[in-house]
Amino acid sequence: MKGTLAIIGTGRIGEALLRGLLQAGTIGPEQVICTARREERCVELERAHAVKATTDNRAAIEAADVVFLALKPQVLLEVIAPLAGAFRPDQTVISVAAGTTTAAIQDAIPGEVPVVRVMTNTPVQVDEAMSVVCAGTHAAESDLALAEDMMAHVGQVIRLPETHLDAVTALSGSGPAYFFLLAEAMIDAGILLGLPREVSSQLIVQTMVGSAKMLRDTGSHPVELREMVTSPGGTTISAIRELERAKVRAAFLDAIEAAKHRGEELARRA
Numbered sequence: 001m002k003g004t005l006a007i008i009g010t011g012r013i014g015e016a017l018l019r020g021l022l023q024a025g026t027i028g029p030e031q032v033i034c035t036a037r038r039e040e041r042c043v044e045l046e047r048a049h050a051v052k053a054t055t056d057n058r059a060a061i062e063a064a065d066v067v068f069l070a071l072k073p074q075v076l077l078e079v080i081a082p083l084a085g086a087f088r089p090d091q092t093v094i095s096v097a098a099g100t101t102t103a104a105i106q107d108a109i110p111g112e113v114p115v116v117r118v119m120t121n122t123p124v125q126v127d128e129a130m131s132v133v134c135a136g137t138h139a140a141e142s143d144l145a146l147a148e149d150m151m152a153h154v155g156q157v158i159r160l161p162e163t164h165l166d167a168v169t170a171l172s173g174s175g176p177a178y179f180f181l182l183a184e185a186m187i188d189a190g191i192l193l194g195l196p197r198e199v200s201s202q203l204i205v206q207t208m209v210g211s212a213k214m215l216r217d218t219g220s221h222p223v224e225l226r227e228m229v230t231s232p233g234g235t236t237i238s239a240i241r242e243l244e245r246a247k248v249r250a251a252f253l254d255a256i257e258a259a260k261h262r263g264e265e266l267a268r269r270a
Contacts, residue, residue, distance in 0.1 A: 001027045001146070003065030008057055009079075010034040010045055013096055014070030016124040018049060020154035033060040061086040066146065069095040069105075073266065076100050081108045089113055092143045094150070096120055098169050099266035102136030102162060114139040116147040119168045120155070122176050129155030130172040134162040166267065170259035178252070183208060 005027060007014045018034065021027045029050040035057050036042050042053035054060055061067055061083060071079055076097045080087075087093065087109045094116045095105055102115045109115075115136035120129045131151040135144050144159060151157040160168065183204055190200025214225055230236045243249075 001031070001066065001150070004031050004033065004063055005066045005068060006033045006035070006060040006064035007068045007070055008035050008060060009069065009071035010036050010041070010053070011070060011072075012122070013120065013124055014068065015045070015049075016127075016129075017068065017070070017150065017154055018051070020124075020127055021150065022049060024153045026149070026153060033063055035060045058083050058086045065091060067091055067093045068150075069093065069097060071097060073097040073099050077104060077108050080105070084109045087111065087113045089138070092116065092139075092146055094118055094147050098173055099166075099263050101165075101267055102134070102139075104267075106136055106138070112138040114143040116143050117162060117165065118147055118151060119165050119173050120151065121172050124154045127154050130175075131155060131157040132160050132165065132168045132172070133157060134160055134165060166260050166263040169263045170256045174256075174259050178255070179208065 001021070005021075007018060010018065014034070018032065022029065022032075032049075032051040034042070034045045034049075034051055034053040036045065036053060036055060039055060042055060045051060045053040057079065067087070069076060069080065076095065077100065089112045092114050093105065093109070095102075096118045098119060100117075102117045105115050105117075106113070116133055116139050117136065118131055118133050120131040123129050124131075129151065131154075133144060133147045133151065148157050148159065186204045187197070187200045190203060191197055195203070211225075214220070215222065218225070226240075230240065
């Protein structure tokens, strides 16, 4: 990437992106300005990544060619609104705030500033994120391509219209939490069956990792893979019958739909 990158609000996601870009050689430490609320955090970022870090968001934005907004959704607009004059039309502004539309960001920073919205998820911390990008009114193809290239260094990325972003948030944005809840329940089941916690954890975590890789790498439909494990009259079909009796499939549908509706509510408030 050419020019200077400012990461505004360098928390877990911002730092994960920074680490991925630096490790890939896409950007050098001398091209980066990170911001944080506390001086101690700035010192920590400078020591860990050899980048410049500051508590001055305005100075970082004014010096940047690309501005990556890694702020929490509930504070994003109130932080950037007083800094509107620091943004320029020749910049690319990339936001990862869930539920905050490109229109809301554009309203907070008047002028034809290109805004790209990204919905990513917490596996960004291990370079296995699923990210979706969409363009604001003033964003060109080059702005979208830049955002895609940046996010590709910390996982997979696709492009969709913004109308799909609430559904994306409900699926892949919140998705890790569903998997963690499932893992927790399965580990507890192992303990119930008499296994030590550490053994149950190892069994379930590796099973989930292996199953996810099979889904990704084989390209097979989940039904096909499930049928490979499900023998007639066997243990797996007995377990699946109980899951169907408990309406687990329907519960997931309802839960993800509820997450989408909540995302829509948050977007309307922004």
